[in-house]
Amino acid sequence: AQSVSQHNHHVILSEAASLELGCNYSYGGTVNLFWYVQYPGQHLQLLLKYFSGDPLVKGIKGFEAEFIKSKFSFNLRKPSVQWSDTAEYFCASCSGNTGKLIFGQGTTLQVKP
Amino acid sequence: DVKVTQSSRYLVKRTGEKVFLECVQDMDHENMFWYRQDPGLGLRLIYFSYDVKMKEKGDIPEGYSVSREKKERFSLILESASTNQTSMYLCASSLRAQGAFRGYTFGSGTRLTVV
Secondary structure, three states: OOOEEEOOOEEEEEOOOOEEEOEEEOOOOOEEEEEEEEOOOOOOEEEEEEOOOOOEEEOHHHOEEEEEHHHOEEEEEEOOOOHHHOEEEEEEEEEOOOOOOEEOOOEEEEEEO | OOOEEEOOOEEEEOOOOOEEEOEEEOOOOOEEEEEEEEOOOEEEEEEEEOOOOOOEEOOOOOOEEEEEEEOOEEEEEEOOOOHHHOEEEEEEEEOOOOHHHHOOEEOOOEEEEEO
16 A cells, blocks of 8 residues: 655754655655645645656755655755744655545654744 | 635534534535544545545545535534544645645644544
């Protein structure tokens, strides 16, 4: 069955530190991959998505992710985090035409000012 | 902008009660979904629907049912609420054509506490 795994459950960084959140997916066929963010008290928002083409995807607010097919990975990165990046981050995948998003467990990011 | 509206932000219900969680979207989306969000478990799919009167089980359907009588409304029903159903419930909608690729729109969630 399709699954998504996020390696880090809780990450604490200081402002200006670099960020990398790990995500691995299990499905071996064609997948669409996503990162969502949920700021405290707000609804889920799409950060970025990958479906084909350039494996390095740029999203909103300076985030990017790299799709590495051989490693079944789609890690999220940001060169320099800000206090406002404090949020929960979810990796998700969708296979085929089902339209179903399968989410990872989520990573809580806390950025200290 | 597409809006997905969940009728209640917070709910407190007693064990054994029948609970209805309502979700309405205003952009004619075919697909609608119900997830529950729990710390350390992420979002898990309960039920989804691709069309009116159509429903399919997700990964954790036990203890839940759904109703989709109109395209814009997707209701989640807890037939007999139990304390292990205390959670945040999120509704989402998307267009049918490569729906997830185009992105889901999520509601703000309903935090349900069963006492």
